[in-house]
Amino acid sequence: MIIWVLVACSGQKLTVEELRDPAACADCHPDHHREWSGSMHAYASEDPVFRALNERGQEETGGELGDFCVKCHAPMAVELGLTTDGTNLDEVPDHLLGVTCYYCHQVDAVEGEHNNPLRIAGDALMRGGIPDPVDNKAHDSAYSPLLDRGELESSDLCGSCHDIVTPLGAHIERTYSEWQGSLFSDPLFGLNCGSCHMKGRDGVAADAEDTKLRRVHDHSMPGVDIALTPFPEREAQRAAVEELLDDTVVANLCVQPPAKDATSTAVIVYLDNAAAGHSFPSGATADRRVWLEIEAFADGERIWSSGVIGDDEAFAEHVASSPTRVNKLHSTLFDEADQATHFFWETASIDDDDLLVAHTTLDTTDPAYVETVQVRPVSVTGAADRIRMSLKVRPLPLDLVDELIDEGRLDPAIRSEIPTFTLAPTVLEWTAGAPVNTGNLSCVPEPPVNPG
Numbered sequence: 001m002i003i004w005v006l007v008a009c010s011g012q013k014l015t016v017e018e019l020r021d022p023a024a025c026a027d028c029h030p031d032h033h034r035e036w037s038g039s040m041h042a043y044a045s046e047d048p049v050f051r052a053l054n055e056r057g058q059e060e061t062g063g064e065l066g067d068f069c070v071k072c073h074a075p076m077a078v079e080l081g082l083t084t085d086g087t088n089l090d091e092v093p094d095h096l097l098g099v100t101c102y103y104c105h106q107v108d109a110v111e112g113e114h115n116n117p118l119r120i121a122g123d124a125l126m127r128g129g130i131p132d133p134v135d136n137k138a139h140d141s142a143y144s145p146l147l148d149r150g151e152l153e154s155s156d157l158c159g160s161c162h163d164i165v166t167p168l169g170a171h172i173e174r175t176y177s178e179w180q181g182s183l184f185s186d187p188l189f190g191l192n193c194g195s196c197h198m199k200g201r202d203g204v205a206a207d208a209e210d211t212k213l214r215r216v217h218d219h220s221m222p223g224v225d226i227a228l229t230p231f232p233e234r235e236a237q238r239a240a241v242e243e244l245l246d247d248t249v250v251a252n253l254c255v256q257p258p259a260k261d262a263t264s265t266a267v268i269v270y271l272d273n274a275a276a277g278h279s280f281p282s283g284a285t286a287d288r289r290v291w292l293e294i295e296a297f298a299d300g301e302r303i304w305s306s307g308v309i310g311d312d313e314a315f316a317e318h319v320a321s322s323p324t325r326v327n328k329l330h331s332t333l334f335d336e337a338d339q340a341t342h343f344f345w346e347t348a349s350i351d352d353d354d355l356l357v358a359h360t361t362l363d364t365t366d367p368a369y370v371e372t373v374q375v376r377p378v379s380v381t382g383a384a385d386r387i388r389m390s391l392k393v394r395p396l397p398l399d400l401v402d403e404l405i406d407e408g409r410l411d412p413a414i415r416s417e418i419p420t421f422t423l424a425p426t427v428l429e430w431t432a433g434a435p436v437n438t439g440n441l442s443c444v445p446e447p448p449v450n451p452g
């Protein structure tokens with residue numbers, strides 16, 4: 001009799017095949033579904049730049065690249081054997097593309113530190129951070145520390161996909177290892193990936209019977225990328241990216257007020273990665289273009305500039321033609337012959353010295369804190385009476401995009417979709433006469449400590 005009841009109940013629940021479809025969650029978890037549907041996790045296999053690069057990588061390596069890229073960008077399709085190299089993604093049913101609900105909520109072990117070593121149970125049990133889930137008609141539920149942002153292990157789940165070692169052994173994306181080396185992974189501090197990337201709010205975890213008020217977590221997970229083609233929640237995602245980036249860096253623009261007839265003006269920009277639990281930028285640091293724009297004026301005329309790059313101008317072209325050094329914050333990949341490259345499959349090493357590393361202490365008077373703040377001296381030609389700066393972030397390099405367009409791998413319409421963000425709190429202006437407030441420097445805003 002009891003056995004019969006169990007069978008009858010489980011008969012009503014969704015099958016594994018049904019649970020793999022994010023649309024099957026939308027009725028009861030509408031917010032989770034909406035937020036996820038606009039996320040880069042949902043976009044991961046659709047991203048046209050991803051498709052173009054994977055295609056080129058497969059061609060250039062004669063297929064040896066294999067499932068390297070799709071293991072992270074279409075993990076469910078790889079798990080089910082529906083793709084081995086990502087060149088047939090158009091034939092894979094849409095609901096199995098991207099990093100899906102079922103994929104994350106099925107992880108039952110993390111068996112490594114990079115290149116997606118996650119073990120998928122493949123059953124009908126949804127694992128999550130709720131210790132006492134109420135019964136529901138669709139699926140069984142269970143608590144897992146891997147999916148609880150209150151537990152350090154939850155960073156292993158996110159982190160091992162957010163850490164890439166190339167086939168030639170270069171550790172090119174290091175978000176997880178950067179976090180491991182930071183203050184944030186210290187158990188006393190304990191800020192995990194989800195603590196910062198999945199904001200909590202009070203609400204119900206499901207629109208279903210008998211649910212209680214809980215802490216529920218945002219699934220839109222903004223970073224730096226936005227969808228480059230029509231996609232759900234695009235405007236919301238873009239606004240969330242801008243908000244996150246605006247919170248990240250604290251900048252101070254300091255000037256040594258020049259004498260009237262001086263031939264140069266000494267400027268120092270201090271940059272502090274105040275809010276990221278890893279470097280800024282992190283992850284795809286070689287694809288990002290992150291730089292300082294600085295302009296100097298005298299008597300209302302612009303007398304000098306650095307990093308003034310038009311929204312449709314490629315960073316690389318600007319650097320090639322600009323007489324002054326551009327202050328960059330992103331990294332560069334190199335192949336075995338030490339030539340700069342855009343492509344993971346030929347990357348043997350990385351130069352990421354320009355990133356703003358994460359703090360290892362919160363004590364602003366600790367020398368370790370002071371060292372983490374980057375000091376960038378800039379020599380302006382001429383005696384300036386006004387200086388403006390801002391920090392710019394562009395998710396992808398336009399020269400790479402142009403190359404992929406020329407090769408016929410990418411729709412030319414994508415180019416104008418690549419945004420250039422200006423981080424609002426880093427838009428700073430110094431004018432002659434401002435008080436000298438830090439040693440012999442005049443700083444806007446005045447730094448909380450003297451980081452010199």
Ligand code: HEC
Binds near residue numbers: 027128130138211
């Ligand atoms: C018939 C409604 C319904 C459907 C359909 C449904 N769920 Fe749920 N789900 C619930 C309820 C109810 C809970 C428990 C909420 C609570 O206890 O506050 C829940 C809990 C969860 C949890 C938390 C488990 C835990 O212990 O932390 C996860 C994860 C989850 N669902 C994922 C999914 C996914 C993924 C889908 C789609 C494949 C899905 N659900 C479809 C109703 C549903």
Ligand code: HEC
Binds near residue numbers: 073
């Ligand atoms: C299966 C591998 C995988 C797992 C697990 C995973 N991610 Fe991701 N994540 C990706 C991929 C792939 C992208 C980028 C997709 C794209 O832009 O094409 C991404 C994108 C992101 C972004 C946006 C980055 C940007 O610049 O726009 C954030 C933030 C993020 N993930 C955080 C997390 C967090 C937090 C977790 C754990 C709860 C997590 N990820 C788990 C693979 C994964």
Ligand code: HEC
Binds near residue numbers: 184196247276278282
């Ligand atoms: C203390 C808060 C905090 C923690 C902890 C944290 N992040 Fe972030 N993350 C941020 C902020 C702020 C940004 C935006 C600045 C940036 O791009 O680095 C960001 C950006 C990102 C990006 C986009 C990076 C880029 O520049 O393209 C990814 C991907 C990401 N985080 C994943 C993770 C993962 C995975 C973890 C855990 C291993 C994690 N984050 C831990 C705050 C945090």
Ligand code: HEC
Binds near residue numbers: 129130147150218
């Ligand atoms: C990148 C991995 C990832 C993806 C993709 C993902 N989730 Fe989650 N989800 C999590 C994590 C991590 C938590 C737990 C947060 C916590 O409790 O700290 C969570 C929590 C939940 C919960 C419990 C309530 C809450 O907000 O904590 C539900 C329900 C849920 N997810 C449903 C979904 C649905 C539905 C989808 C797809 C539409 C989805 N998730 C996609 C990682 C993911």
Ligand code: HEC
Binds near residue numbers: 057071115225284396
């Ligand atoms: C270990 C997992 C992993 C592997 C392997 C991987 N990616 Fe990604 N990919 C990610 C994550 C995570 C992000 C988001 C990174 C960030 O925002 O910093 C991402 C972002 C991207 C993006 C979005 C734009 C950008 O650069 O941020 C493209 C395009 C991309 N990857 C292409 C590829 C290609 C092509 C390959 C194979 C040569 C590949 N990826 C291999 C995890 C992976």
